[in-house]
Amino acid sequence: ELRTERVNAILGTSLTTNEVVRQVRSLNIEPVSRKAKVLKCRIPSYRVDLEREIDLIEEVARVYGYDNVEEKSTASIDFSHPFAKSQFSDDVRSTLIGFGYHEAISYTLQDTKTSEESGVTPVRLLGLQSSETAAMRTSLVPGLLTSVARNASFGTDDVRLFEIGKVYCQDESSQPKLVEHFLEEERICLLLSGKRAPQHWSVSTELYDIFDLKGEVSDLVLKFALDKSSFICYPTSNRLADNAIAIEINGSYAGYMGNVAAEVLKRFGIEQEVFVAEILVEALSSVKRGKQYSPLPRYPKVRRDVAFVVDESTSARSVEDIIRSASSSLLQAIDLFDVYRGENLSAGKKSLAFGLDLMSLDRTLTDEDIESEVKSIVEEVIRKSGAVLRAV
Structure with missing residues (x-):
C-alpha cells in the first residue's frame, strides 16, 4: 500500500494521488486498486528491493526529482524543562555529593532471604539461573551493605554512601500501581559507617552515630520540604534496622532510619556499626516548592x-x-x-x-x-x- 499523505509527509511535497499514480507507473509499478488516497500496487518480480511503503516513497522521490523537493528547515530547539522526576533526582544527587557522600549503584536482584528482611513480600522470579538472583530487591540497604563489606576488605572502613533507585514488592493495598498486586517505589538510601574524620594525633577518634545521620537527613529534607519533617520512634517489621525511627513529611510516612541489625551485619561480614536511612522519593518530591527569600532581620535575636x-x-x-x-x-x-x-x-x-x-x-x-x-x-x-x- 502507498498512501499519498504519507508520501507528502515524508518528502515535504504536495503531490496529488493522480501525480503519485503517474510516478509509480513510470516505473512499471501498476496500482491495482485505488481507495480514497491509498493505492495498492503490484510490484514487478525483478524489483526485489521494493518491500515496504518507504521503498516506494523513495522511488517516487527519485522520479519526481530531488531538485524539485523544496528545502524546508524542520529542526527545532526544545526549550522545555527536563522531566520533573529526573530533575529532582539530579538535585538530590548533587545535594548528597555536596554533603560528602559517594553514589553507589547496586544490583536490582537479590536472594529471597535478603529480600524478605525488609518485612514485605518480595517479587520472586521464574526461570531462575541462580538462587542469588531469585527475587527483586525490596530495599536499597543490602546493596549498600555489600559495598561496605567490599570496601572493608580493601581496608576502607570509613564510608559515606547513597543510592537512588527503585524497589519492588507484592502489594495487596488499594493504591494505584502499574501492575496489579505489585508495587514499585523509588527511594533514596543513605549509609554512614566508620570514623567521622580521618585519624590524626591532634584529635580523638570519633565514630559516626545515629545523630550524624539524623542531622544529614534533616538537612536533606529541609532543602526540599522546608520544616515539614519529623522523626518518630516506632516498632517495625523491618528486620534490617534496630530501633527504627520513622521519618514523616507533612504528617505522612516518608521513610525510616536506624542502625543496621547485628545479625544482618554478621551475614554481610561487617564488624562495625552501620547507620542507614531510606526515604521515599515521592514523599519528598511532592512537597518540593520554589525558594522564597525574606529580608535579613533588622532587630536583634x-x-x-x-x-x-x-x-x-x-x-x-x-x-x-x-x-x-x-x-x-x-x-x-x-x-x-x-x-x-x-x-x-x-x-x-x-x-x-x-x-x-x-x-x-x-x-x-x-x-x-x-x-x-x-x-x-x-x-x-x-x-x-x-x-x-x-x-x-
Missing part, C-alpha cells in the same frame, strides 16, 4: 535557656512540640543543648535543657515581652508533661 526535669520515658521531641504549641510568633528556633542524668536527680528522671531563640520582625523585644513568652511556655510544659522547672 534574644536567647533564653530553660531546663526541665522529666520522666525518663518522656521524649525530648514531645517537650519540644509542647514548646512550639505554647509559643507565639516570637519563637524562631529551639535547640536541645543538654541531656543530664545523674546526681541531684531522682531515679527514673532526666533533665532536658533547651535554648529558645526569640525575635520580633518589627521591633526590639523588651524584657517584659521576653519574660511573658518564656513564662507561658514554661507553664504549658509543666501542665502538659508534668515536668519540673530546673533552671531558667
Whole structure:
C-alpha cells in the first residue's frame, strides 16, 4: 500500500494521488486498486528491493526529482524543562555529593532471604539461573551493605554512601500501581559507617552515630520540604534496622532510619556499626516548592535557656512540640543543648535543657515581652508533661 499523505509527509511535497499514480507507473509499478488516497500496487518480480511503503516513497522521490523537493528547515530547539522526576533526582544527587557522600549503584536482584528482611513480600522470579538472583530487591540497604563489606576488605572502613533507585514488592493495598498486586517505589538510601574524620594525633577518634545521620537527613529534607519533617520512634517489621525511627513529611510516612541489625551485619561480614536511612522519593518530591527569600532581620535575636526535669520515658521531641504549641510568633528556633542524668536527680528522671531563640520582625523585644513568652511556655510544659522547672 502507498498512501499519498504519507508520501507528502515524508518528502515535504504536495503531490496529488493522480501525480503519485503517474510516478509509480513510470516505473512499471501498476496500482491495482485505488481507495480514497491509498493505492495498492503490484510490484514487478525483478524489483526485489521494493518491500515496504518507504521503498516506494523513495522511488517516487527519485522520479519526481530531488531538485524539485523544496528545502524546508524542520529542526527545532526544545526549550522545555527536563522531566520533573529526573530533575529532582539530579538535585538530590548533587545535594548528597555536596554533603560528602559517594553514589553507589547496586544490583536490582537479590536472594529471597535478603529480600524478605525488609518485612514485605518480595517479587520472586521464574526461570531462575541462580538462587542469588531469585527475587527483586525490596530495599536499597543490602546493596549498600555489600559495598561496605567490599570496601572493608580493601581496608576502607570509613564510608559515606547513597543510592537512588527503585524497589519492588507484592502489594495487596488499594493504591494505584502499574501492575496489579505489585508495587514499585523509588527511594533514596543513605549509609554512614566508620570514623567521622580521618585519624590524626591532634584529635580523638570519633565514630559516626545515629545523630550524624539524623542531622544529614534533616538537612536533606529541609532543602526540599522546608520544616515539614519529623522523626518518630516506632516498632517495625523491618528486620534490617534496630530501633527504627520513622521519618514523616507533612504528617505522612516518608521513610525510616536506624542502625543496621547485628545479625544482618554478621551475614554481610561487617564488624562495625552501620547507620542507614531510606526515604521515599515521592514523599519528598511532592512537597518540593520554589525558594522564597525574606529580608535579613533588622532587630536583634534574644536567647533564653530553660531546663526541665522529666520522666525518663518522656521524649525530648514531645517537650519540644509542647514548646512550639505554647509559643507565639516570637519563637524562631529551639535547640536541645543538654541531656543530664545523674546526681541531684531522682531515679527514673532526666533533665532536658533547651535554648529558645526569640525575635520580633518589627521591633526590639523588651524584657517584659521576653519574660511573658518564656513564662507561658514554661507553664504549658509543666501542665502538659508534668515536668519540673530546673533552671531558667
